Structures are given as structure tokens and as C-alpha cells.
Amino acid sequence: MIWINALLQGILLGGLYALFAAGLSLIFGVMRLVNIAHGDLIVLAAYLGLSTTIVLGLHPLLAMIIVIPLMALLGYILQRGILNQTLGDDLLPPLLVTFGLSVIIQNALLEGYSADPQKMNVGALETASLSLGSLSLGVLPLLTFAIAVAVIGSLHWMFYHTALGRAFRAVSDNQDIAQLMGLNKRHVFGIAMALSLAITGIAGILLGVRTNFDPSIGGARLIFGFEAVIIGGLGNLWGTLAGGVILGVAQTIGAQINPGWQLLAGHLAFLIVLAVRPRGLFPRMTG
Amino acid sequence: MPEPLLSTSQLCAWYGDFQALFDLDLMINEGEIVAIIGANGAGKTTLMHSIAGLSINKPHQVIYRGRQIGALRADQVAFEGIALVPEGRQLFASLTVEENLVIGAQTGRKGDWQLPTVYQLFPILQERRTTPATELSGGQQQMVAIGRALMANPDLILLDEISLGLAPVIIKTIYAALPGIVEGGMSAMIVEQDISKALAVSSRFYCLQEGRVALEGQSQTVQRDAISRAYFGVQK
Numbered sequence A: 001m002i003w004i005n006a007l008l009q010g011i012l013l014g015g016l017y018a019l020f021a022a023g024l025s026l027i028f029g030v031m032r033l034v035n036i037a038h039g040d041l042i043v044l045a046a047y048l049g050l051s052t053t054i055v056l057g058l059h060p061l062l063a064m065i066i067v068i069p070l071m072a073l074l075g076y077i078l079q080r081g082i083l084n085q086t087l088g089d090d091l092l093p094p095l096l097v098t099f100g101l102s103v104i105i106q107n108a109l110l111e112g113y114s115a116d117p118q119k120m121n122v123g124a125l126e127t128a129s130l131s132l133g134s135l136s137l138g139v140l141p142l143l144t145f146a147i148a149v150a151v152i153g154s155l156h157w158m159f160y161h162t163a164l165g166r167a168f169r170a171v172s173d174n175q176d177i178a179q180l181m182g183l184n185k186r187h188v189f190g191i192a193m194a195l196s197l198a199i200t201g202i203a204g205i206l207l208g209v210r211t212n213f214d215p216s217i218g219g220a221r222l223i224f225g226f227e228a229v230i231i232g233g234l235g236n237l238w239g240t241l242a243g244g245v246i247l248g249v250a251q252t253i254g255a256q257i258n259p260g261w262q263l264l265a266g267h268l269a270f271l272i273v274l275a276v277r278p279r280g281l282f283p284r285m286t287g
Numbered sequence B: 001m002p003e004p005l006l007s008t009s010q011l012c013a014w015y016g017d018f019q020a021l022f023d024l025d026l027m028i029n030e031g032e033i034v035a036i037i038g039a040n041g042a043g044k045t046t047l048m049h050s051i052a053g054l055s056i057n058k059p060h061q062v063i064y065r066g067r068q069i070g071a072l073r074a075d076q077v078a079f080e081g082i083a084l085v086p087e088g089r090q091l092f093a094s095l096t097v098e099e100n101l102v103i104g105a106q107t108g109r110k111g112d113w114q115l116p117t118v119y120q121l122f123p124i125l126q127e128r129r130t131t132p133a134t135e136l137s138g139g140q141q142q143m144v145a146i147g148r149a150l151m152a153n154p155d156l157i158l159l160d161e162i163s164l165g166l167a168p169v170i171i172k173t174i175y176a177a178l179p180g181i182v183e184g185g186m187s188a189m190i191v192e193q194d195i196s197k198a199l200a201v202s203s204r205f206y207c208l209q210e211g212r213v214a215l216e217g218q219s220q221t222v223q224r225d226a227i228s229r230a231y232f233g234v235q236k
């Protein structure tokens, strides 16, 4: 029974990892940009959520109403102001610039909030759980998983059924020809980053109500996000959810065997998938 | 004489240190079909890219409806009403046939060209509308590329080697569609390797040679040996 429990917890944890990954996957797909600061932006969102709950007295989940648009705005400004200038044939400049951004965010958070671990309190929701026979599932992890499925589903739908999704795919296929259609790629990239950071806003708050966070934990979130994307296969959003779940399950099963093995088991699962299927489990069919 | 729809003045283009176009002066009137001919590497595609905004020039080097558009980006030029059918078709691989057409209408310019009219022009595209565009045959892909440009309801359409690599019967179908396209008053600039084809459909032509205009004139009355000289750069 403890194994089934670990499995279920892992699946639910995978939802959070998929949320870490979705924003990364989106911008890599649209503009081939690897955002090294992604994990720190998740942590930044958690702190923005913390400040919102303190200043406005809002419930952390309601704080999303403030944090999501703030992060989206930050994404658009960041893309138009800095990141667009780094994009080109060379992959190195965006890597270096987002690495620099990562350092800046960490230091700014240290300066503003200190290194003390923080957590957002969701009151009764914290301990609420549903019992299924002898299993018990936390309401919060269930909610997180449901949100992850909803976010991935909406993104997928947006990608394949809206004008914006069409623009994303067109720009990803061929930037010059997309410009000929009247699409300003700089604006399209700005929108993509806004969307990516909006998801980061959701992920950051869900992270902050689930565990303690401090300014230094962004790097590990970035790695989890990367691993979920790669396991699932680049360019496939549902694959990213599957990747998150596999990573989550590997971690909880690993922890069940030996509490120290949680992270190791996750990385091992990632390496095994990479060795067997270098392009991930569900790579996109075309291209 | 009325003001031309589009003119270039002293248009130059560079790829790094390599100069591909030298002080080109050419123009196209409203409702006119102009052919651009020239050997491989003469600069025909470069000219089209310069007009469409894929390479940026000085503002005054391209004048369109009296406005300086030389420094506009390609997306801004598209809103002005200039559409390019690029060499090699260049369809969006992740988009279906219909999505490729619909994205052509991204600028929201109004006009007769909409999905039904494009499907009327090329009925086969309607049958294949949900197919990924790059899975079509070369000829059908070319139809999508033309349809995609038409969907923008441009005033000026630039056609870069639309018969490249296609079977003669397909080329015939595509060229048969041309009169229907320009009868609505659209102007067209046509790049074509096949000189007789280019001269047959156009009223005037420019022959480029190594980035310069080597000869220009009326398509119907030009002497063939004059063209050969301009085309191949044979000295008199």
C-alpha cells in the first residue's frame, strides 16, 4: 500500500513539475531560447505571491489574480527590452543573458527578502485530504495536478486552434516568412514570454504553498522543468505532462526506498529515458 | 504621366561585404505586370526581398504610393499591401493547407480574396485543406504559396520563380490562373527563368545582370538577341 501511495503522490507531484516545464517548453518551441532564469522566475513569483498575501491579506491562491498578470507583464517587457536583442543564429548570447538574469534575480530576492525560508499559508486546505480506502490524497496536491492538466490542455488548445497559436507555430517554422505575413516576430516573442511567465506565476504560487522556499532554490526547479521537457519530448505539451509525472513518480518511489534517494532517483529516470530515447518519449511528429 | 505604384531609386543590397544590387532604378505602374529576368545569381531574389522588407534599405530607396517604405520591416510592408510569393514556396510546415492560407490574411486587409475565392481558383486545395502543407506535391504547394499571398489582398504581388521545379502541365495551370489574379487591378512583379514565359505574360521587363539593370523595355517588341546579350553579358 505504501508503494501505491508513493506512486499516487508522485503523479500529483508531477503536475507541479509539468507546470515548471510548460513555460520553458513554450518559449523554446517558439523562439529556441533556453531560459536559464526560469527557475528563479518561479521563485520570484512565489515571493510576489507572499508579498501579495501580506500586503493585501489575500488567500495565496487568490493572490494569483495579481501575480499572474504581473509576471506576464514582466515577461513581455523582458522579452522586448532585452531578450529579443540576444536572439540570432548564435545560441550563446541568450544563454549568457538569462544566466546573468538568474544571478540578478537571486541577489535581488536575497536583498529584499533575506535568505530565511518562507512559506505561504493556505489554512485548512493545507491538511485537507480525501480518503480512498486506506489511501489518502491531499486536496492541495490534487488541486495542483488539476490546474496543471487545465494549463497544459489550454496551452495545447491555444496552440492548435487559435490565431495566436498559429502565429507561434508560423514564427517557429520560419521567422522571415512569418514576418511577410504581417507578424512582428518581436511582438510574438513578447507574447510568448508573457504567457510563459504567466504560467510561472501559477507554478510559483503552487510551489510556495506546498513547500518552504528561499532565494536559492530556483536552480533545482529549472532542472526539474528541463528534465520533464526532455523526458516528454521537445515540442509536445502532453508529453511534458507525462515527463513531469515520470519525474515525480521516480522521486517519490526513490524516497520511499531511501529518503536520501529522492533527487537521485529523479535524475536517474531522466538519464535512463535519455539513453533509451534521446529525443524523449513523445517527440513531436513533424520537424 | 501618373505616379508609379512602386519605384526604387539607387537601390543597393549587400550580403556582408558582397554587394548584390547596384543602384537599381525601376518602377511598376498600377495594374501592370512587370517581368524581372536574369541569369542565376543576377540579384532577382535579392530585389524581391529588398522590396518586401526582408532586407532593410534607406527609406527613400523604395517608394510606394508616394511613401518612403525602404526602411520598413517586412511585417510593416505587408500591411502596406505588398505580398511576396517566395522562391522555393516556403510554406509553414507545422500548419495545414488551410492554416497557411488563413495566416496569409493576418494583416486583415479587405478584398475579394478569401478562402472561398482561393479554393475556387485552386479547387484541389480545398480537398487537401487539412493536410500539413509540406506534404503536398510541389505544384500544389506552389498553389498554396500563391493563395497565401492572395489572402492578404495585396495591391502588389511579387512572384519569385513560381514555376521552379514544376512539371510543364502544372506550370500551365498556374500561369492560366494569372489573368484572373490581376484582372482585379492587382499589380504583379514576376521573376522567371523562362524568358519567353516571362515576356508573354508581362507588359514590360527588366533584365538584371550581376546586380545591375542590363536592359529594360516593352515585353512584346523586344529583340531576342538584345535579351541574350543582356542576359548572358555578351559584349557587342
Ligand SMILES: Nc1ncnc2c1ncn2[C@@H]1O[C@H](COP(=O)(O)OP(=O)(O)OP(=O)(O)O)[C@@H](O)[C@H]1O
Binding pocket: B015, B018, B020, B038, B039, B040, B041, B042, B043, B044, B045, B046, B047, B087
Ligand atoms: N544569403 C546570402 N548570402 C550571401 N550571398 C548571397 C545570399 N543570397 C544571395 N547571395 C548572392 O547574391 C547574388 C544575388 O543572388 P540572388 O539570389 O538575388 O540571385 P537570383 O537572381 O535570385 O538567382 P536565382 O536565379 O538563382 O534565384 C548572388 O551572387 C548570390 O550568390
Ligand SMILES: [Mg+2]
Binding pocket: B044, B045, B046, B087, B161
Ligand atoms: Mg532567386
